[in-house]
Amino acid sequence: GQSLEQPSEVTAVEGAIVQINCTYQTSGFYGLSWYQQHDGGAPTFLSYNALDGLEETGRFSSFLSRSDSYGYLLLQELQMKDSASYFCARGSSNTGKLIFGQGTTLQVKP
Amino acid sequence: SAVISQKPSRDICQRGTSLTIQCQVDSQVTMMFWYRQQPGQSLTLIATANQGSEATYESGFVIDKFPISRPNLTFSTLTVSNMSPEDSSIYLCSVIGDLVNSGANVLTFGAGSRLTVL
Numbered sequence: 001g002q003s004l005e006q007p008s009e010v011t012a013v014e015g016a017i018v019q020i021n022c023t024y025q026t027s028g029f030y031g032l033s034w035y036q037q038h039d040g041g042a043p044t045f046l047s048y049n050a051l052d053g054l055e056e057t058g059r060f061s062s063f064l065s066r067s068d069s070y071g072y073l074l075l076q077e078l079q080m081k082d083s084a085s086y087f088c089a090r091g092s093s094n095t096g097k098l099i100f101g102q103g104t105t106l107q108v109k110p
Numbered sequence: 111s112a113v114i115s116q117k118p119s120r121d122i123c124q125r126g127t128s129l130t131i132q133c134q135v136d137s138q139v140t141m142m143f144w145y146r147q148q149p150g151q152s153l154t155l156i157a158t159a160n161q162g163s164e165a166t167y168e169s170g171f172v173i174d175k176f177p178i179s180r181p182n183l184t185f186s187t188l189t190v191s192n193m194s195p196e197d198s199s200i201y202l203c204s205v206i207g208d209l210v211n212s213g214a215n216v217l218t219f220g221a222g223s224r225l226t227v228l
Binding site for chain 1: 143151152153154155158202207216217218219220221222
């Protein structure tokens with residue numbers, strides 16, 4: 001299978017750090033991506049891991065462990081504007097096709 | 111990265127009718143993808159629109175229900191045919207954006223077309 005599992009909701013306070021986990025089935029795995037979607041908006045790309053390890057992009061980092069079929073998105077110095085849905089997505093080939101997880105709704109509180 | 115214009119942005123449709131969604135990209139792209147996002151749900155790939163050949167549909171989606179056109183490398187349409195309330199969703203077109211780490215899994219999405227079927 002090619003499904004992904006992630007928590008449905010996460011709540012954190014402004015300034016804190018939050019980690020959103022994603023586990024996936026290994027069949028035909030080709031990289032793990034993360035997308036952010038605000039209410040009423042289009043998904044926007046945040047980060048991508050093809051290999052094991054940490055990728056850092058400003059306040060956002062993403063980690064991948066292929067041996068554990070696991071990745072996470074780390075958001076630091078949370079801001080209210082980070083309240084959104086976050087999707088992990090896996091590639092199944094080098095074609096751009098992505099399979100998305102069910103999404104994690106992050107609520108940032110003052 | 112590519113800029114995608116999608117229209118209509120939203121529409122309210124009657125059961126049994128069909129609606130065509132247009133997607134225009136500001137640069138030539140080999141593949142365009144159509145996704146569906148049902149209310150409060152994740153994104154599900156409907157099909158890959160290929161220029162010069164028929165679209166490639168994912169499991170659970172058929173051409174009769176979701177016919178796709180791809181007349182050139184910058185434009186595609188998705189038609190939602192014989193609509194029912196279950197088709198109420200956001201429909202998004204997307205293209206492969208900038209490559210990151212030489213990977214191909216970076217998609218740029220249009221703003222989406224929010225359809226409500228009564």
